[in-house]
Amino acid sequence: MDISGRCAAEKQLIKARDYLQHLATHDELTGLPNRRSFNESLPNFIVSARRGGYKLGVVMLDLDQFKGINDTLGHDIGDELLIGVALRLTDTVKAGDFVARLAGDEFVFVIKSFHRLVELEAICEKVRRAVAEPFVLGTGTEIRASASIGLSVYPTDGTGAQEMVKCADAAMYQAKVSGAGCVKIFNQAMGRAQKQKIRLEQDLRSSVVDKKFETWYQPIYQCSSNSYSSVEVLARWRHPQRGIVHPETFIPLAEDCGVIESLGYLILEKAFKQQHQLTEAGYEQVNVSINISPQQLFAAGFVDTVKSLLERNQTVAKRIEFEVTENTLFDQHKEINSTIGRLQALGIQFAIDDFGTGYSSFSRLAKLPIRKIKIDQTFIKGIPNNKKNLAIVKALITMGKDLGICIVAEGVETQEQFDYLYAAGCDEIQGFLLAGPMPINTLVSVLSSGKRSAPAHVTRVSKQLASAHIDALKETV
Numbered sequence: 001m002d003i004s005g006r007c008a009a010e011k012q013l014i015k016a017r018d019y020l021q022h023l024a025t026h027d028e029l030t031g032l033p034n035r036r037s038f039n040e041s042l043p044n045f046i047v048s049a050r051r052g053g054y055k056l057g058v059v060m061l062d063l064d065q066f067k068g069i070n071d072t073l074g075h076d077i078g079d080e081l082l083i084g085v086a087l088r089l090t091d092t093v094k095a096g097d098f099v100a101r102l103a104g105d106e107f108v109f110v111i112k113s114f115h116r117l118v119e120l121e122a123i124c125e126k127v128r129r130a131v132a133e134p135f136v137l138g139t140g141t142e143i144r145a146s147a148s149i150g151l152s153v154y155p156t157d158g159t160g161a162q163e164m165v166k167c168a169d170a171a172m173y174q175a176k177v178s179g180a181g182c183v184k185i186f187n188q189a190m191g192r193a194q195k196q197k198i199r200l201e202q203d204l205r206s207s208v209v210d211k212k213f214e215t216w217y218q219p220i221y222q223c224s225s226n227s228y229s230s231v232e233v234l235a236r237w238r239h240p241q242r243g244i245v246h247p248e249t250f251i252p253l254a255e256d257c258g259v260i261e262s263l264g265y266l267i268l269e270k271a272f273k274q275q276h277q278l279t280e281a282g283y284e285q286v287n288v289s290i291n292i293s294p295q296q297l298f299a300a301g302f303v304d305t306v307k308s309l310l311e312r313n314q315t316v317a318k319r320i321e322f323e324v325t326e327n328t329l330f331d332q333h334k335e336i337n338s339t340i341g342r343l344q345a346l347g348i349q350f351a352i353d354d355f356g357t358g359y360s361s362f363s364r365l366a367k368l369p370i371r372k373i374k375i376d377q378t379f380i381k382g383i384p385n386n387k388k389n390l391a392i393v394k395a396l397i398t399m400g401k402d403l404g405i406c407i408v409a410e411g412v413e414t415q416e417q418f419d420y421l422y423a424a425g426c427d428e429i430q431g432f433l434l435a436g437p438m439p440i441n442t443l444v445s446v447l448s449s450g451k452r453s454a455p456a457h458v459t460r461v462s463k464q465l466a467s468a469h470i471d472a473l474k475e476t477v
């Protein structure tokens with residue numbers, strides 16, 4: 001009997017079964033084992049470590065600002081970066097160890113046996129440096145990434161797989177909090193911080209439902225008119241136990257846990273209502289500037305939402321400005337230009353926020369339909385002692401004049417900074433020196449008490465001082 005046909009069919013079946021098995025346990029994009037495979041393997045690795053009497057390390061790795069890269073440069077580039085990271089991880093970790101992709105930009109690796117903690121730390125440091133090396137993409141573009149890394153050690157931090165993962169996760173969270181590109185080893189305090197984060201996330205979700213957010217306003221001084229020409233809307237969360245929580249804590253959390261669109265909606269609604277209030281109170285010339293997260297701008301239906309909110313609240317659209325970071329605007333998504341165009345057609349203007357912190361391209365800047373550039377606070381901080389910052393700020397002010405873009409200096413805290421910026425021809429100035437963020441009622445009284453012009457302690461620079469500043473500047477440039 002000829003059984004060759006049957007053999008071939010069986011081989012095919014085995015191949016298909018292996019393939020399906022591979023799909024179920026591996027990540028399609030990077031080819032690494034997936035979460036399921038990690039969950040199944042870790043308990044076995046722990047058993048081997050116990051039997052062998054050695055230590056084992058679980059290391060969680062999460063890329064910093066990956067969402068930003070994905071949202072702004074596009075998913076193809078995001079995917080390419082993930083593949084690149086996967087390759088570097090497998091290259092850096094020893095062949096016998098285990099690397100998996102858990103989800104999105106979250107990777108894990110297991111160092112199956114070591115004796116001294118420094119050995120594990122050295123591996124993590126190597127991985128951190130490997131990820132920080134620039135990635136050259138297929139298109140030839142170079143991008144930089146960094147990873148936050150957290151690790152837990154068996155048997156010091158836990159003896160069960162779940163416990164080890166939780167501890168490594170908590171350490172990774174602390175690495176994130178400490179700033180980009182950090183490695184952290186688990187300790188008990190981190191466990192508490194992790195619990196707090198989870199609680200805060202739950203509170204945030206329910207506060208969005210209960211609308212427990214306020215809009216505060218920081219006046220922005222216009223040099224040419226010697227008055228407050230606009231106000232920036234800054235969100236505040238009135239937490240039932242913690243009191244006022246600042247956006248630096250809750251905006252990234254809201255972006256992370258997917259409530260930024262609903263939260264952004266609440267802020268827009270309030271700010272639009274209050275713009276109408278300002279008009280009614282006689283401050284129709286004051287622009288209201290609102291921070292917009294990339295996720296909000298990219299959300300389907302955003303333009304329609306804005307349109308109906310404008311109508312419903314009788315908001316004067318030409319008094320509304322949206323502040324977006326430069327990376328949002330230098331996006332490769334085709335939709336971004338159309339979204340911005342449609343919002344501009346409604347009358348809304350655009351400002352680039354935190355300018356100088358992203359990957360700006362000056363040639364593209366000229367083509368962008370923006371009215372304002374807000375120089376990031378870090379550049380203002382160094383004024384007047386940091387010569388490089390001085391030169392950059394001066395160059396931006398000159399460029400703004402050439403392109404007809406209004407230049408705003410943020411975070412002005414000292415008289416010296418103010419005088420310098422004023423002398424250099426900066427258009428608008430924002431900072432604690434003039435006024436901090438305040439609730440709407442305080443804002444209205446500040447505007448109405450004749451303090452529309454800069455407070456008395458802000459002295460206009462004398463001509464002499466101005467030219468001295470400019471001369472000093474010319475030398476540095």
Ligand code: C2E
Nearest residue numbers: 234235246247248251267291292293411412413431432437
């Ligand atoms: P930002 O857009 O750069 O806003 C300016 C931040 O600098 C505000 O912090 C403001 O209080 C602070 N600031 C103003 N003047 C000075 C100064 O002279 N010195 C110093 N050191 N700081 C000054 P705040 O209100 O804590 O907001 C932090 C960030 O949170 C904002 O930075 C913005 O990126 C984000 N944010 C605030 N409200 C919203 C919102 O409604 N939506 C979104 N997506 N983000 C928001």
Ligand code: CA
Nearest residue numbers: 232291323353
């Ligand atoms: Ca801003």
Ligand code: CA
Nearest residue numbers: 353354374410
């Ligand atoms: Ca800013």
